[in-house]
Amino acid sequence: MKKQIGTRQKNKIIHLDRDEIVQPLNFIDYFFESSCLPEHLNVLRKWRDDVAFDPRDAKKRSPADILYDYELTVKLVEAAWLLKKKNRGDLKIGRKDWHIGQLHIKKERKKMEYFPTSLDFQELLKPSRVLKNIFRTFELHDYQRILYIWLSDAMSAEFFEENLTKYEVIKVYENLIKMFEVMWLINERNRNKKVGKKRQAIKQKS
Numbered sequence: 001m002k003k004q005i006g007t008r009q010k011n012k013i014i015h016l017d018r019d020e021i022v023q024p025l026n027f028i029d030y031f032f033e034s035s036c037l038p039e040h041l042n043v044l045r046k047w048r049d050d051v052a053f054d055p056r057d058a059k060k061r062s063p064a065d066i067l068y069d070y071e072l073t074v075k076l077v078e079a080a081w082l083l084k085k086k087n088r089g090d091l092k093i094g095r096k097d098w099h100i101g102q103l104h105i106k107k108e109r110k111k112m113e114y115f116p117t118s119l120d121f122q123e124l125l126k127p128s129r130v131l132k133n134i135f136r137t138f139e140l141h142d143y144q145r146i147l148y149i150w151l152s153d154a155m156s157a158e159f160f161e162e163n164l165t166k167y168e169v170i171k172v173y174e175n176l177i178k179m180f181e182v183m184w185l186i187n188e189r190n191r192n193k194k195v196g197k198k199r200q201a202i203k204q205k206s
Contacts, residue, residue, distance in 0.1 A: 011140040013082070015075045024079035025088070028187045031076055037114040037184045041177060043069050048173045050154035063155050070151040073176070074144060080179055081140045084131040089186030091125050101125050112188055116181035127182040134175045146172050 013021055020027040035043070046061060047069055093101040098121075105124050109115045116124065123130050138146070146168055 013078050014144065015071065016078045024082045025190055027075060027079050028183050031072060032184060032187055034072065037180065040180050044176055047150060047154055048169065051150045052169050066151065066154045070147060074147050076183060077143045080131050080183060081135065084128065084135055087128045089127045089189045093125055116185055118177050118181055127185050130178055130182045134179055137171060137175060
């Protein structure tokens with residue numbers, strides 16, 4: 001019991017407001033309205049470079065841009081934490097019906113403007129599993145701590161290689177790529193679901 005309470009105290013939602021905590025999907029929608037998936041991934045790569053490489057070897061971005069990217073990213077991580085047990089975006093397709101799953105994914109790939117490239121077939125079927133795995137590697141408070149160090153290092157004129165281990169930089173970066181793509185997939189499926197419900201309601205009225 002004490003361990004559970006300790007974990008809850010560590011993994012606090014700090015950056016999302018009350019409405020976003022109640023409806024994390026609304027923030028995810030806002031996240032991808034601010035920029036599309038490839039743009040977010042490109043910014044993430046630049047941010048990682050600001051942290052991982054000597055600032056004399058790379059052109060620094062403006063502090064305002066870095067702070068904005070940090071706030072968006074850490075809020076997305078908190079939204080992902082809230083959704084990791086909700087099975088949002090999962091397709092109700094069993095393992096025996098893998099061929100149906102393949103057809104569904106093929107259709108999605110054609111319809112979506114951007115489609116995840118780092119997720120395998122099983123992860124595309126059940127994106128909630130990816131979120132669970134991401135938070136097995138690091139818990140919410142770990143991401144909050146590490147991303148704050150990323151923020152500080154990226155805004156500093158000095159290069160502090162000792163602040164984070166290579167594992168923390170590389171693994172967090174890899175996890176965030178998957179998280180961005182999973183959240184994009186969940187958001188697109190949620191949008192399509194809403195459109196489907198509206199169409200069905202219109203048909204019923206007519």
